[in-house]
Amino acid sequence: MQATTGPFFFRVMAPTDLAAVERIEQGSFPTPWSKDAFYREITENNLAFYYVAGCRSEREIIVGYAGIWVILDEVHLMTIAVHPDWRGHGLGEQFLYYVFAEACLKGGQRITLEVRPSNREALALYHRTGFKAAGRRRHYYTDNGEDAVIMWRDLPG
């Protein structure tokens, strides 16, 4: 499904998006995934579905991406990132609702994720989009030993 809201569009990630995805990844995470890791996800993993958020102004640019795994009716939000220059304007929220719709189309009934307790922007986004904290995974993040907050949200079906 392709969706458009204002100047933004959302669609399935293609191999040609990976250079832009890798640049955003490197500006977003302390232990970034490689382009090859994304390539394997979108070409070899039958459970995985990845999407990009783009902006059409003078030309089309990729400004974010997200990925889910769908395991029967449970969906795991594997990643979401917005380019640092485009954060704080509600794009993450619009994009997440697009991902929820995609997850529903694939039969998902609930969606879960892990997030660092120190990631205030992400926590704000997840609370605003209906996720509730449901526990912790101790020392989940290998770079600094930080716990992960586990969150869940029902999907509308």
Ligand SMILES: CC(C)(COP(=O)(O)OP(=O)(O)OC[C@H]1O[C@@H](n2cnc3c(N)ncnc32)[C@H](O)[C@@H]1OP(=O)(O)O)[C@@H](O)C(=O)NCCC(=O)NCCS
């Ligand atoms: C988490 C992330 C995807 C949110 O994307 P976004 O487009 O900024 O999302 P939104 O604008 O919808 O919401 C961001 C929240 O951070 C707040 N915020 C404040 N200043 C901000 C800033 N300078 N930059 C980003 N967010 C800011 C926003 O106001 C909003 O909080 P609110 O609900 O209290 O208003 C983005 O910050 C990101 O890519 N972070 C790095 C990767 C990451 O941590 N991903 C999540 C892993 S669990």
